[in-house]
Amino acid sequence: MNEESDGALVRRTCSGEPRAFEALVRRHEKTVFNASLRMLHDREEARDVTQTVFLKVYEHLGEYDPSHKFYSWIYRIALNESIKALQRRKPTAALDLETPDGAPGPEGLLDRRLLSDGMAAAIMSLRAEYRAVIVLRHFMDCSYEDMAAILELPEKTVKSRLFSARQLLRTAMETRGWASE
């Protein structure tokens, strides 16, 4: 199937064809929603962030530089909006991996209904910058190069952060007894 490229759809949208933008939304909405969901662990917030992302993309479409991948641009906006949503939460929701013995873990601050999956809880226990690389690599299927472009960081830094994030996740899973198969 010969799908129209993102760039072609962007050009058509800017030429006044709103249906072309709808095609872009349809193509990327699920990935954006899932990325936001993994960053926020809240369906309502993820829904709002997804809507905001496409609104921002539409408003700034004229500024899109076609020499870059469209999805890198949209994913960057998605991560930034998710991080803004996290920052709007109460300070206690800023999650750190390490908690003193006996203190409620970060998952205690979240909707327990949504935390039945240990891995989801472990992801939420990561700091936002680590969570972002996990989301980009494992939920958005981004390469190291894509991640570096989206996060505007050197590839070496991105790899180092990803490796650290995976180690933190592994530790979280093992110490909380979620690692068993």
Added chain:
Amino acid sequence: MTSQDTTLELINAEIDGVLTGPQRAELNRLLLADPSVRALRDGLTRTCRKLDEMPREEIPAGLHEAIVTGLPVAAPKSRGLRRTAFASRPLLRYAAAFAGGLLVSALAFQLGRLDSTEFGAGQLAGTIAAATHAEARMIVNLDQVHGSITLTGAAEAPQVVTSLESTQPVSIVTHLHEDGRVEVQVVDDATATVLQRGNLRIGPGHGSGH
């Protein structure tokens, strides 16, 4: 780079499927020589497999329609025609008009009472109410005003709940159409320009938005 860094890089390269031939040989040598490397590799591989196996959720009902119908009326601006940057705008210049600064209000409209033939009539009146649950939501993210407008309640008697912050006077104009669709417009009071328009709907029976 320390040997531990090298080991980690090799393990992660294997997980990401970017291991070269010589790197594969080096990793195999390390795995054979050191049980702790094997444990590390097994743990990380298992962790990443669990990550990759996590289900991708379908988007909520009505989200696609909410995105599309909530887009601004105007076509995207081309480069060079952008509006003034946020930082140079008179921030909260008109905030006093909205209860002393930050407006986060919830204005509920008993739309069921409106005459659906009164097209174009501004309907910015109502009582304060809190949304019990979101059914269909339009995100507003304009220079002048941002927040959300939510249609909630029963399909036959929907309520519009706004949660907006604004830097200048704007009106939220709603109109209940005969087909059950609630048309929402964000209007600049100074120029009477429609800044954003959208349609919200609570689906019959299932309660999801469109």
